Amino acid sequence: MARFREKVHGVTERALPETVGVILAAGSGTRLNHGPKPLKRVAGRALLERAVETLRLAGVGPIVVVVGHAKEEIERYVAATGLEVELVLNGDFQLGNGSSALVGGRAAGRRFLVTMADHVFEPDAVRKVLTSPAAFALAVDTRPGFCDVEEATKVRLEDGRVVAVARQLDPCDGVDAGLAVCDPEVVFAAERALAEGEGSWNAVKQRWLAEGRELAAVDLAGSPWVDVDTPAEAARAERLLVRRAARGRSDGLVSRRLNRYVSWRLSLLFLRAGFTPNAVTGIGFGLTLFAAGVLALGAESPAALVAGGLLVQLASIVDGCDGEVARASLRASLRGAFLDTVLDRVGDAALLVALALAAGGGTSAWIVLAPALVATALVPYVKASFEATFGRPLPPPAVRVRFGRDARLLVIALAGVAMQPLAGLAVVGALSLLEVANRLAPAWRASAG
Amino acid sequence: MARFREKVHGVTERALPETVGVILAAGSGTRLNHGPKPLKRVAGRALLERAVETLRLAGVGPIVVVVGHAKEEIERYVAATGLEVELVLNGDFQLGNGSSALVGGRAAGRRFLVTMADHVFEPDAVRKVLTSPAAFALAVDTRPGFCDVEEATKVRLEDGRVVAVARQLDPCDGVDAGLAVCDPEVVFAAERALAEGEGSWNAVKQRWLAEGRELAAVDLAGSPWVDVDTPAEAARAERLLVRRAARGRSDGLVSRRLNRYVSWRLSLLFLRAGFTPNAVTGIGFGLTLFAAGVLALGAESPAALVAGGLLVQLASIVDGCDGEVARASLRASLRGAFLDTVLDRVGDAALLVALALAAGGGTSAWIVLAPALVATALVPYVKASFEATFGRPLPPPAVRVRFGRDARLLVIALAGVAMQPLAGLAVVGALSLLEVANRLAPAWRASAG
Numbered sequence: 098m099a100r101f102r103e104k105v106h107g108v109t110e111r112a113l114p115e116t117v118g119v120i121l122a123a124g125s126g127t128r129l130n131h132g133p134k135p136l137k138r139v140a141g142r143a144l145l146e147r148a149v150e151t152l153r154l155a156g157v158g159p160i161v162v163v164v165g166h167a168k169e170e171i172e173r174y175v176a177a178t179g180l181e182v183e184l185v186l187n188g189d190f191q192l193g194n195g196s197s198a199l200v201g202g203r204a205a206g207r208r209f210l211v212t213m214a215d216h217v218f219e220p221d222a223v224r225k226v227l228t229s230p231a232a233f234a235l236a237v238d239t240r241p242g243f244c245d246v247e248e249a250t251k252v253r254l255e256d257g258r259v260v261a262v263a264r265q266l267d268p269c270d271g272v273d274a275g276l277a278v279c280d281p282e283v284v285f286a287a288e289r290a291l292a293e294g295e296g297s298w299n300a301v302k303q304r305w306l307a308e309g310r311e312l313a314a315v316d317l318a319g320s321p322w323v324d325v326d327t328p329a330e331a332a333r334a335e336r337l338l339v340r341r342a343a344r345g346r347s348d349g350l351v352s353r354r355l356n357r358y359v360s361w362r363l364s365l366l367f368l369r370a371g372f373t374p375n376a377v378t379g380i381g382f383g384l385t386l387f388a389a390g391v392l393a394l395g396a397e398s399p400a401a402l403v404a405g406g407l408l409v410q411l412a413s414i415v416d417g418c419d420g421e422v423a424r425a426s427l428r429a430s431l432r433g434a435f436l437d438t439v440l441d442r443v444g445d446a447a448l449l450v451a452l453a454l455a456a457g458g459g460t461s462a463w464i465v466l467a468p469a470l471v472a473t474a475l476v477p478y479v480k481a482s483f484e485a486t487f488g489r490p491l492p493p494p495a496v497r498v499r500f501g502r503d504a505r506l507l508v509i510a511l512a513g514v515a516m517q518p519l520a521g522l523a524v525v526g527a528l529s530l531l532e533v534a535n536r537l538a539p540a541w542r543a544s545a546g
Numbered sequence: 547m548a549r550f551r552e553k554v555h556g557v558t559e560r561a562l563p564e565t566v567g568v569i570l571a572a573g574s575g576t577r578l579n580h581g582p583k584p585l586k587r588v589a590g591r592a593l594l595e596r597a598v599e600t601l602r603l604a605g606v607g608p609i610v611v612v613v614g615h616a617k618e619e620i621e622r623y624v625a626a627t628g629l630e631v632e633l634v635l636n637g638d639f640q641l642g643n644g645s646s647a648l649v650g651g652r653a654a655g656r657r658f659l660v661t662m663a664d665h666v667f668e669p670d671a672v673r674k675v676l677t678s679p680a681a682f683a684l685a686v687d688t689r690p691g692f693c694d695v696e697e698a699t700k701v702r703l704e705d706g707r708v709v710a711v712a713r714q715l716d717p718c719d720g721v722d723a724g725l726a727v728c729d730p731e732v733v734f735a736a737e738r739a740l741a742e743g744e745g746s747w748n749a750v751k752q753r754w755l756a757e758g759r760e761l762a763a764v765d766l767a768g769s770p771w772v773d774v775d776t777p778a779e780a781a782r783a784e785r786l787l788v789r790r791a792a793r794g795r796s797d798g799l800v801s802r803r804l805n806r807y808v809s810w811r812l813s814l815l816f817l818r819a820g821f822t823p824n825a826v827t828g829i830g831f832g833l834t835l836f837a838a839g840v841l842a843l844g845a846e847s848p849a850a851l852v853a854g855g856l857l858v859q860l861a862s863i864v865d866g867c868d869g870e871v872a873r874a875s876l877r878a879s880l881r882g883a884f885l886d887t888v889l890d891r892v893g894d895a896a897l898l899v900a901l902a903l904a905a906g907g908g909t910s911a912w913i914v915l916a917p918a919l920v921a922t923a924l925v926p927y928v929k930a931s932f933e934a935t936f937g938r939p940l941p942p943p944a945v946r947v948r949f950g951r952d953a954r955l956l957v958i959a960l961a962g963v964a965m966q967p968l969a970g971l972a973v974v975g976a977l978s979l980l981e982v983a984n985r986l987a988p989a990w991r992a993s994a995g
Binding site: 185320327342431432434435436439442443446450453458460463466467470471474475479480481482483484485486487488491537544545 | 685779822845879880883884887888892895902907909912915916919920923924927928929930931932933934935936937986989990993994
């Protein structure tokens with residue numbers, strides 16, 4: 098069930114489709130050692146791909162990518178991955194990213210959003226900037242918590258406007274987050290700045306201010322974003338993304354209070370090894386079946402029972418990784434959630450049968466197994482059936498402590514470690530029955546009329 | 547699952563909310579012996595209540611009911627049942643139903659739909675008439691199959707218009723179905739007809755034609771409707787409604803080709819006895835548990851096994867009655883469908899456990915039971931989970947012969963009658979597994995991208 102509730106993350110919102118995305122990917126990016134910076138993989142996705150996907154999820158499109166340095170590699174990457182973007186070349190990229198914004202803005206031909214290929218944002222931050230009606234609006238961060246403030250461009254604010262912007266600025270109210278939304282006239286300001294020999298993006302903002310125009314500020318305070326310049330920053334961005342993905346879990350208490358602190362580290366490993374979310378789902382399912390096999394041997398050997406119990410908890414932790422990997426790599430999908438939930442049902446049943454076998458497989462074990470299997474299957478069925486029938490989420494249960502899959506697997510793991518398979522089976526069955534009642538009561542009330 | 551797919555029937559469509567419904571319930575209705583005709587129960591609902599519900603489901607509202615004869619009884623009934631209608635008295639109802647249409651049309655004050663309290667229509671027929679843009683449109687039936695043509699008003703048609711309307715008409719092209727949609731000006735035509743001493747509804751149509759106005763015809767050909775004048779017609783309407791409700795089933799082959807021919811007769815009995823759909827669901831569930839109990843005794847007595855098998859098939863037939871009763875009495879609800887599907891899961895499990903017990907409850911029985919329970923639970927889970935996740939129906943499976951609940955219960959029943967509980971369990975498990983694959987394959991394809 099770990100990926101079940103995240104469905105909204107897989108849906109593309111196209112709130113403002115008229116805004117073109119302009120991703121600046123022309124700089125030289127000398128500080129990251131392996132290949133061009135836009136192609137650096139961070140949490141399973143190249144920075145450029147991540148920027149494209151972030152804009153797409155925020156409803157921005159079409160998307161223009163301005164290239165210069167390492168344009169052949171980027172072109173090859175875009176062709177190989179089938180990324181839906183228009184590549185535009187800035188032959189004078191050495192003049193600065195202001196010239197790249199100019200080239201991108203010209204290609205856009207209408208209102209556009211400028212972002213840097215080496216900046217990692219969440220789609221919500223992009224959506225927030227898009228809401229500004231100003232001719233030129235800058236995303237700023239008055240509480241920068243994740244970037245290198247020393248290296249960042251600073252801003253001074255007054256009444257929600259930027260009044261000064263520069264690398265060195267004292268006093269200052271925040272930093273420039275590297276995300277802006279611009280009307281076409283910003284292109285002309287960039288042209289005038291360039292005509293005076295100023296090719297940086299900061300110079301365009303300064304020129305705009307010098308011309309007495311309003312530069313609106315949209316404060317991202319609270320939303321994490323990272324400017325990836327060094328390998329250390331890449332690693333920091335990766336950890337940040339995976340931990341945020343782990344916090345995004347909406348499943349039970351055991352997941353949130355226990356498994357999460359281990360699962361995000363595993364998810365980081367999976368991402369670095371290049372696993373897709375569905376591959377991680379498969380690994381978790383395989384581990385569950387393996388744990389069930391070891392647990393079943395518990396009838397012969399107490400050590401197998403204990404080992405099986407430990408493996409069950411490991412499988413439970415890995416069960417949460419698919420969703421974390423999916424969210425961190427912007428690959429959450431309904432299909433993945435569906436695959437996960439069907440495999441979870443098979444895994445649940447395998448573990449319960451294993452407990453019965455571990456308990457010796459006698460009549461008493463089978464008599465406890467049958468209702469436990471039924472009750473365990475009913476818990477997710479009540480939810481799925483309610484949602485399928487009424488087309489809305491199951492209302493929150495009366496007792497907030499839910500006996501979901503994470504708690505079920507913990508009970509099974511403890512039953513193995515404590516060498517009490519039959520008692521574990523009985524507890525799972527009884528608590529599942531209570532959980533069925535706990536879900537049915539509000540479902541029944543909510544379905545009135 | 548019997549009521550699961552009918553969800554759309556419970557949803558009120560308000561496509562044309564500006565049309566007021568006018569139900570003529572003022573006539574004396576002398577030919578039905580028990581009480582006023584509008585209160586005669588047909589398939590679980592009083593004719594008046596059924597007319598109101600039909601209009602409501604077709605999106606007509608608010609609703610005006612014109613009363614005259616037996617107005618106190620109708621008033622009491624409306625108060626007791628909380629029917630949301632405005633009662634309007636026609637003191638001169640003896641002048642004819644044209645005078646009642648006049649009173650109702652005046653109360654409506656805008657475009658209105660006229661129907662008779664003693665006519666049974668399907669909501670689709672009402673929706674069809676509502677689509678006419680004409681100032682005055684009549685529902686006609688060029689292929690009357692369910693009414694007494696001798697008694698009916700005939701119409702002559704030309705280019706989709708009614709050119710003549712009368713009780714005696716030769717040649718004629720069809721009959722007047724007693725459903726019309728009218729602009730307020732029809733009220734004035736009724737006033738002029740009445741001023742000349744013509745109080746019938748037919749006189750209003752004739753006057754309209756005599757004034758050279760267009761009377762549009764909407765052909766209901768194919769849609770069943772009944773004018774309930776005699777006890778025989780009431781019984782015929784009842785049978786028609788229940789058989790149509792039974793044909794409306796969308797479940798498996800066993801239901802449609804076998805159970806339906808018995809279930810509609812049982813549904814008729816349930817409706818006549820005044821059972822609600824949920825009560826019938828409860829009866830079916832109780833019968834399933836009883837059948838499981840008898841089946842389980844099969845370990846002791848072969849006769850119990852055979853009796854249990856027969857009871858299972860009876861329970862399967864009754865399982866379809868709740869949906870038929872709900873549709874025939876216009877009481878289909880999502881809540882009922884949800885209740886039904888959750889109880890079905892418990893009933894399924896009880897029957898499988900009963901088969902295992904009947905097989906002697908030995909290790910071999912339990913080893914076959916566990917996967918059978920899991921596979922049986924997965925069949926509906928795959929569907930519910932797909933629909934909950936994607937918010938759309940599960941695509942049709944590759945193999946059209948589905949192994950749903952109806953087929954499952956037939957196998958269990960045959961296993962009982964053939965005294966082969968273990969083989970039955972194995973067959974249910976194996977076919978359910980195949981059905982899971984049969985549902986997963988198209989689900990997986992449909993979830994791409």
